Amino acid sequence: MRINHQRLWDRLMAMAEIGGTAKGGVCRVALTEEDKAGRDCFIRWCEAAGCIVEIDQIGNIFARRAGLDSSLPPVLVGSHLDSQPTGGKYDGAYGVLAALEVIETLNDHHILTRHPIELVSWTNEEGARFTPAMIASGVFAGAFSLEYAYSRVDKEGRLLGEELERIGYKGSLPVGNRPYSATLELHIEQGPILEMENKSVGIVTGVQGIRWYDLVLTGKETHAGPSPMRYRVDPVKAAVPVLNQLYALAEQYGEQARITIGYLDASPGVKNTVPGTLTISVDLRHPDDAVLSAMDAAFKGIVAAESLQSKVDFDLREIWYSPPVAFAPRCIQAVRNALKILDVPSMEMVSGAGHDSVYISRVAPTAMIFIPCKDGLSHNELESVEQQDATNGANVLLHAVLELAGGPAI
Amino acid sequence: MRINHQRLWDRLMAMAEIGGTAKGGVCRVALTEEDKAGRDCFIRWCEAAGCIVEIDQIGNIFARRAGLDSSLPPVLVGSHLDSQPTGGKYDGAYGVLAALEVIETLNDHHILTRHPIELVSWTNEEGARFTPAMIASGVFAGAFSLEYAYSRVDKEGRLLGEELERIGYKGSLPVGNRPYSATLELHIEQGPILEMENKSVGIVTGVQGIRWYDLVLTGKETHAGPSPMRYRVDPVKAAVPVLNQLYALAEQYGEQARITIGYLDASPGVKNTVPGTLTISVDLRHPDDAVLSAMDAAFKGIVAAESLQSKVDFDLREIWYSPPVAFAPRCIQAVRNALKILDVPSMEMVSGAGHDSVYISRVAPTAMIFIPCKDGLSHNELESVEQQDATNGANVLLHAVLELAGGPAI
Numbered sequence: 001m002r003i004n005h006q007r008l009w010d011r012l013m014a015m016a017e018i019g020g021t022a023k024g025g026v027c028r029v030a031l032t033e034e035d036k037a038g039r040d041c042f043i044r045w046c047e048a049a050g051c052i053v054e055i056d057q058i059g060n061i062f063a064r065r066a067g068l069d070s071s072l073p074p075v076l077v078g079s080h081l082d083s084q085p086t087g088g089k090y091d092g093a094y095g096v097l098a099a100l101e102v103i104e105t106l107n108d109h110h111i112l113t114r115h116p117i118e119l120v121s122w123t124n125e126e127g128a129r130f131t132p133a134m135i136a137s138g139v140f141a142g143a144f145s146l147e148y149a150y151s152r153v154d155k156e157g158r159l160l161g162e163e164l165e166r167i168g169y170k171g172s173l174p175v176g177n178r179p180y181s182a183t184l185e186l187h188i189e190q191g192p193i194l195e196m197e198n199k200s201v202g203i204v205t206g207v208q209g210i211r212w213y214d215l216v217l218t219g220k221e222t223h224a225g226p227s228p229m230r231y232r233v234d235p236v237k238a239a240v241p242v243l244n245q246l247y248a249l250a251e252q253y254g255e256q257a258r259i260t261i262g263y264l265d266a267s268p269g270v271k272n273t274v275p276g277t278l279t280i281s282v283d284l285r286h287p288d289d290a291v292l293s294a295m296d297a298a299f300k301g302i303v304a305a306e307s308l309q310s311k312v313d314f315d316l317r318e319i320w321y322s323p324p325v326a327f328a329p330r331c332i333q334a335v336r337n338a339l340k341i342l343d344v345p346s347m348e349m350v351s352g353a354g355h356d357s358v359y360i361s362r363v364a365p366t367a368m369i370f371i372p373c374k375d376g377l378s379h380n381e382l383e384s385v386e387q388q389d390a391t392n393g394a395n396v397l398l399h400a401v402l403e404l405a406g407g408p409a410i
Numbered sequence: 411m412r413i414n415h416q417r418l419w420d421r422l423m424a425m426a427e428i429g430g431t432a433k434g435g436v437c438r439v440a441l442t443e444e445d446k447a448g449r450d451c452f453i454r455w456c457e458a459a460g461c462i463v464e465i466d467q468i469g470n471i472f473a474r475r476a477g478l479d480s481s482l483p484p485v486l487v488g489s490h491l492d493s494q495p496t497g498g499k500y501d502g503a504y505g506v507l508a509a510l511e512v513i514e515t516l517n518d519h520h521i522l523t524r525h526p527i528e529l530v531s532w533t534n535e536e537g538a539r540f541t542p543a544m545i546a547s548g549v550f551a552g553a554f555s556l557e558y559a560y561s562r563v564d565k566e567g568r569l570l571g572e573e574l575e576r577i578g579y580k581g582s583l584p585v586g587n588r589p590y591s592a593t594l595e596l597h598i599e600q601g602p603i604l605e606m607e608n609k610s611v612g613i614v615t616g617v618q619g620i621r622w623y624d625l626v627l628t629g630k631e632t633h634a635g636p637s638p639m640r641y642r643v644d645p646v647k648a649a650v651p652v653l654n655q656l657y658a659l660a661e662q663y664g665e666q667a668r669i670t671i672g673y674l675d676a677s678p679g680v681k682n683t684v685p686g687t688l689t690i691s692v693d694l695r696h697p698d699d700a701v702l703s704a705m706d707a708a709f710k711g712i713v714a715a716e717s718l719q720s721k722v723d724f725d726l727r728e729i730w731y732s733p734p735v736a737f738a739p740r741c742i743q744a745v746r747n748a749l750k751i752l753d754v755p756s757m758e759m760v761s762g763a764g765h766d767s768v769y770i771s772r773v774a775p776t777a778m779i780f781i782p783c784k785d786g787l788s789h790n791e792l793e794s795v796e797q798q799d800a801t802n803g804a805n806v807l808l809h810a811v812l813e814l815a816g817g818p819a820i
Contacts, residue, residue, distance in 0.1 A: 086631065086678050086686075128680050191636020208635060212681055221496065223788040224670035224693045225618060226601020226762030229660045231786060236671045240653045247647050250639045260634035261646045262683050264676045268496050270538050271622055271672045271691040271729075272764075273789040276496075278674070281681040283634045319681075352636030354682075376641065378633040379683040 001109055003398055005391040008101040012390070015041065015081070015097060016089035025381020026089055030082040030124035031059075031163035038081045039169060042096065042121060049103050051119065055171025058136040058149055059123035059164050062173070065103050067116035067405065074116035075405040076183040076364065077102060077397065080125035080356060087126070088188075088383020090373065090390075095186045096121045098394040102401050114406025115181055122356045123164070130160045132212070132320045137356035140176045141363045180364040182331050182404040185357040186397045187368060188385055192376025193349060200392045201346040202370030203335045207358050208258070208350060209292040209324035213282040215242070215303065218313040221268065221276030235278035236266060238312035245302045246282065253295055258285040258352060287350040289324045325358050331367030331404065338399035344392045353378075369396050411519055413808055415801040418511040422800070425451065425491070425507060426499035435791020436499055440492040440534035441469075441573035448491045449579060452506065452531060459513050461529065465581025468546040468559055469533035469574050472583070475513050477526035477815065485523075485815040486593040486774065487512060487807065488530035490766060494538045498598075498793020500783065500800075505596045506531045508804040512811050524816025525591055532766040533574070540570045542622070542730045547766035550586045551773045590774040592741050592814040595767040596807045597778060598795055602786025603759060610802045611756040612780030613745045617768050618668070618760060619702040619734035623692040625652070625713065628723040631678065631686030645688035646676060648722035655712045656692065663705055668695040668762060691729075697760045699734045735768050738775030741814065745779055748809035754802045763788075779806050 018038045019028035028034040039061060043053050046063035053063045064074065079095025099119045106113070122140075127133025130152040138144045150161030164170045189195075194202050217235035243261065250259040260283040266275035284299065286292040300316065307314035339346045349370065357366050371393035374384045402408070428451060429437045429444030438444040449471060453463050456473035464472045474484065489505025509529045516523070532550075537543025540562040548554045560571025574580040599605075604612050627645035653671065660669040670693040676685035694709065696702040710726065717724035749756045759780065767776050781803035784794045812818070 084678070084680060084683065127682065131681070133682065189636055190633040192638070192641050193636070210635070220787065221790045222786065223600040223763055224672060225620070225668060225695050225764065226599055226603070226788070227668070227786055228602070228665060229668065231602050234670075236653070236674065237657050240650060240657065243646070243650045244654060247650065255638060258635060258637070258639065260644075260682065260684055262634060262676065262681045262685060263679045264646065264674045264688070265679075266672065266674045268494065268538075269673045269675075270494060270789070271541070271693055272537065272543065272670065273494060273672050274670055275672060276790070283681055285635050353633055354635065376632065376637055377630065378636070379680070380631045380686070 001105065001398065003101045003105045003391065003394045005387065007104065008098060008390065008394055009387055011045065011097045012089060012094060015093050019083065021381055023381040025383065026083045026087050027085055028081065028083040029085055029129050030126060031129065031160065031167055035082050036167040036169065042081060045100055046119060049100065049107060051103065054173050055169055056173035056175045057146060057171055058139050058175050059169040059171065060136050060140065061121045063119040065117045068112050068114050070116060072115045073179040073181040074118040075401055076118045076120055076180045077401055078120035079185050079187055080122045082124055082126050084126050084128045084379045086381050088378060088380055090188045090383055090385050091190065091378055092125060094188055094390065098186045098397055101394050102398045105398055111408045113402065117401060117405055125356055129154045134354055134356050134359055137359040141359035142176060143359055146175055183357065183360050183364045183366045184331060184397060184400055185355060185368045186393050187355060187370060188373040188378060189370040190353045190373060190378035194370060194372035195376060197347055199345045199347045200371065200389050201339060201344050201396050202349045203332060203339065203346060204327065204351050204368035204370055205332055205348050206287065206327050206350050207325040207355060208285045208287045208352050209289050210322040210354050211284045211292060211296055212320040214317045214319055215280050215282055216315040216317065217278045219276060222274045224272040224274060227274065232274055233311045234274050235312050236275055238306065238310045239278055239280065242302055242306050246299065249295060249298055253286065253291055256287055257295060285352060287324050292324065322354055322358055325361050327361060327367040328365030331365050334400040334403040335367055335369055335396060337403055338396045341399050342392065342395055344396065369393055411515065411808065413511045413515045413801065413804045415797065417514060418508060418800065418804055419797055421455065421507045422499060422504060425503050429493065431791055433791040435793065436493045436497050437495055438491065438493040439495055439539050440536065441539065441570065441577055445492050446577040446579065449531065452491060455510060456529060459510065459517060461513065464583050465579055466583035466585045467556060467581055468549050468585050469579040469581065470546050470550065471531045473529040475527045478522050478524050480526060482525045483589040483591040484526035484528040485811055486528045486530055486590045487811055489595050489597055490532045490535035492534055492536050494536050494789045496791050498788060498790055500598045500793055500795050501600065501788055502535060504598055504800065508596050508807055511804050512808045515808055521818045523812065527811060527815055535766055539564045544764055544766050544769055547769040551769035552586060553769055556585055593767065593770050593774045593776045594741060594807060594810055595765060595778045596803050597765060597780060598783040598788060599780040600763045600783060600788035604780060604782035605786060607757055609755045609757045610781065610799050611749060611754050611806050612759045613742060613756060614737065614761050614778035614780055615742055615758055616697065616737055616760050617735040617765060618695045618697045618762050619699050620732040620764050621694045621702060621706055622730040624727045624729055625690050625692060626725040626727065627688045629686060632684045634682040634684060637684065642684055643721045644684050645722050646685055648716065648720045649688050649690065652712055652716050656709065659705060659708055663696065663701055666697055667705060695762060697734050702734065732764055732768055735771050737771060737777040741775050741777030744810040744813040745777055745806060747813055748806045751809050752802065752805055754806065779803055
């Protein structure tokens with residue numbers, strides 16, 4: 001049994017039209033009109049495939065296909081439909097639409113599994129508009145309260161809870177406390193490893209730990225011309241040795257360490273004024289929690305040391321910590337077994353990116369499946385995948401779901 | 411003869427109410443409603459003092475007090491009324507209102523000078539909204555065309571020419587071609603030197619040269635997690651050694667060299683995305699053109715060397731160059747002579763900041779007078795001056811104007 005690759009591809013392209021950008025990317029940021037349109041479209045397809053759709057109080061969409069034994073906990077498959085502001089066509093949407101394609105394929109073959117199967121699209125996975133990322137799967141898994149999620153604010157000062165209501169996706173279903181026998185998420189790798197290793201599918205055995213910080217440096221705002229350099233209290237100048245040592249840390253902690261400065265803002269941001277404040281974001285990742293803790297300590301040590309010898313005030317705020325995750329052996333084995341059936345080049349790997357599956361793995365047995373994306377490029381309008389890899393990933397998902405859902409019951 | 415220090419101070423405080431901020435600063439950015447209100451207020455005061463007011467096509471305000479011989483070219487005194495977004499009460503406004511106080515004092519004493527005296531307030535001196543700075547005195551002196559000035563665009567995409575019209579300050583008087591026998595500008599120092607040297611007045615003999623650049627680094631936007639560090643093309647990481655060497659340059663070129671990074675922007679500016687581009691502004695200053703040229707060459711050399719060993723694309727754009735200026739000996743001497751009459755502690759110095767007088771000195775004999783500001787702080791809401799220094803500066807201006815305008819004619 002194989003999925004219908006053309007139907008999957010056509011839906012990927014149709015979804016990419018919603019919020020589609022001139023450069024071929026997608027801007028379907030969480031709780032915008034585009035996000036609403038993407039959700040509406042997905043729900044139409046789910047209902048046409050015979051699923052029962054429910055929305056929970058944080059806007060997560062669940063679409064259920066009955067099993068032979070409705071008393072058994074379902075197998076959950078899906079990902080997210082929101083995107084980065086300059087995101088690609090596949091990040092999230094591929095996992096959601098491939099899960100739908102699994103249902104369609106089971107329908108085509110008149111197969112009823114023992115366990116029910118549920119599709120899911122999680123709210124605000126990207127964290128581009130409302131931080132933290134993966135907030136809705138986080139609430140689902142008990143990592144955040146619903147009130148905390150509702151109170152998140154975007155750059156324009158709008159509340160997540162109000163935006164959810166505005167687009168009509170504040171559902172009535174309580175968040176969480178839904179038992180699942182297993183969950184699987186199919187996603188693009190968002191990195192270069194599978195492509196470099198010439199593999200079509202990755203068996204994801206766990207996820208890197210992530211630590212987020214905001215570093216706010218406060219100096220003295222003053223005119224660029226008359227102030228001699230030695231009297232300045234310049235936060236940008238003070239940041240340079242911190243950045244320098246930070247990037248050096250990545251080398252020190254080896255191949256698996258990641259350090260990203262994604263956001264910088266100098267205020268007031270005028271050419272002829274020494275800035276009063278500089279804010280930078282810092283994102284540290286490592287798959288080994290002990291190493292990530294060492295990186296965290298080393299970073300704090302750098303900031304403390306620079307702070308001591310500078311008149312600039314250093315305020316290091318810890319925004320988020322997501323510990324490394326090891327996925328469930330039974331779910332990983334189901335993916336391995338599917339790959340034996342399909343004879344597709346594959347490898348085992350750890351995810352470098354965070355995913356909703358990180359939270360979901362706290363409350364249900366979970367694994368992930370990756371396919372390569374071109375040049376490892378993601379969070380980018382030029383993100384692209386080979387159609388054959390998209391097909392292979394969806395077929396692996398199909399057979400892994402079949403095993404976890406108790407195979408063809410009829 | 412002395413100015414009325416209370417009248418001057420009251421007007422400074424009244425003007426500071428217009429666009430006044432909670433922190434005691436001023437936000438009277440060029441061609442905003444606040445700028446319009448400041449202009450309207452100034453014109454009312456000028457007319458009440460008996461001056462004839464004219465507006466030129468770039469919004470510069472001229473207020474003329476007749477002389478005994480109207481065929482003689484006037485002496486021009488003034489500065490600017492626009493401010494930085496988080497500016498202080500004195501930058502610009504002090505020079506304009508002290509010039510008005512000179513007129514008021516001459517009126518009080520029924521003194522008619524041989525030459526007419528003109529007050530001026532120049533449009534968009536700060537360059538905070540529309541770059542380049544000092545654009546209107548630049549058009550006046552022939553450094554820019556009027557069309558170029560009109561076509562300048564702010565961050566919201568609004569045109570300078572349209573904003574000028576919107577606030578009702580696109581006048582009919584042609585810009586420039588107005589002969590002046592001498593011009594003087596009184597200003598706060600915007601640096602710490604006078605305060606450190608315990609002087610109340612600075613005799614400004616010239617102005618530092620300034621070079622502005624935008625450095626745009628373009629890398630590859632990608633997800634923060636999965637991309638190994640060695641495959642990244644990260645513009646922020648590439649900028650660090652450039653910034654490091656830039657700040658080192660300032661030390662290499664000595665006490666008078668100034669280097670400022672006032673603006674930084676990483677795009678898309680999201681915590682979990684390696685930025686695709688980083689834009690930084692660079693402001694280099696030195697009073698000696700040969701040294702400034704050496705700094706310019708050294709900076710370009712740094713960028714070229716880093717560019718060679720990086721996959722990031724470095725695009726260095728030269729935005730503006732203002733050569734160092736030596737003021738007119740006759741005007742400088744008039745300031746020195748005024749100081750002999752007044753017995754106020756003073757010193758000769760070079761301005762570190764650009765001023766409208768830089769352009770005006772191209773078309774008329776010019777000098778400047780400085781007073782200290784607290785902690786050298788300027789372009790800052792906490793900018794402040796001692797009332798006694800404000801009085802001393804205005805008295806120096808009064809006596810220097812008297813000498814240049816041909817003394818009491820009646």
